Amino acid sequence: MYANDFSKQWSKLTKEYKSVMDDALAPSLTESQLIVLEHVAEYGRVKPSDLLPHLATTPAAVTTLLDRMEKNALIMRERDQADRRIVWVSLTAFGEQEMKRGISIRETYWNSLLDRISLHNQQLLLLLLNKLTATPSSSANREASAETISSHS
Structure with missing residues (x-):
C-alpha cells in the first residue's frame, strides 16, 4: 500500500499551500475568511450556522471569525425583519474585492502546480x-x- 507515501506527499502539499496562502492573503484576509466570503457570495446572504459545515469549527469560533470580518469591513450582519433572532451575513463591496483577490491568488498557486502535469x-x-x-x-x-x-x- 502507498498510505505512508501518500500521507507524506499530502502533508507536504498542504503545508506549502497553507504557507503560500497565508503569506499572499495577509494582512487583510485569511483562508477561513476567504471560504466565508465565497460561501456568502454564492448564496447572497447566509446565517452564521450555514457556515459551520464549510469551516469545520464551533459556533463560537464562527462568531469570532465574523466579528473580525465585520470589523475589517469584509461582511455586514443584519437582523431579520420578521424574526430578530435570525442574523444574516452579506458581503460588502470590500469583501467582494478581497474575495476576488483571494480566488486569484489561489488559482495562480494551483495553476503553477498543475502546469507541471498534462x-x-x-x-x-x-x-x-x-x-x-x-x-x-x-x-x-x-x-x-x-x-x-x-x-x-
Whole structure:
C-alpha cells in the first residue's frame, strides 16, 4: 500500500499551500475568511450556522471569525425583519474585492502546480480526488470502510 507515501506527499502539499496562502492573503484576509466570503457570495446572504459545515469549527469560533470580518469591513450582519433572532451575513463591496483577490491568488498557486502535469493527468487527478473525498452513500459503506481500516491496523 502507498498510505505512508501518500500521507507524506499530502502533508507536504498542504503545508506549502497553507504557507503560500497565508503569506499572499495577509494582512487583510485569511483562508477561513476567504471560504466565508465565497460561501456568502454564492448564496447572497447566509446565517452564521450555514457556515459551520464549510469551516469545520464551533459556533463560537464562527462568531469570532465574523466579528473580525465585520470589523475589517469584509461582511455586514443584519437582523431579520420578521424574526430578530435570525442574523444574516452579506458581503460588502470590500469583501467582494478581497474575495476576488483571494480566488486569484489561489488559482495562480494551483495553476503553477498543475502546469507541471498534462491536462489528461490533471483530469485524472481531479477524478481520483473526487473519489477520495466522496461521502459514503450509506452507513453500510461507512461500516465497510471502518472494517477495512481496522483489518489493516
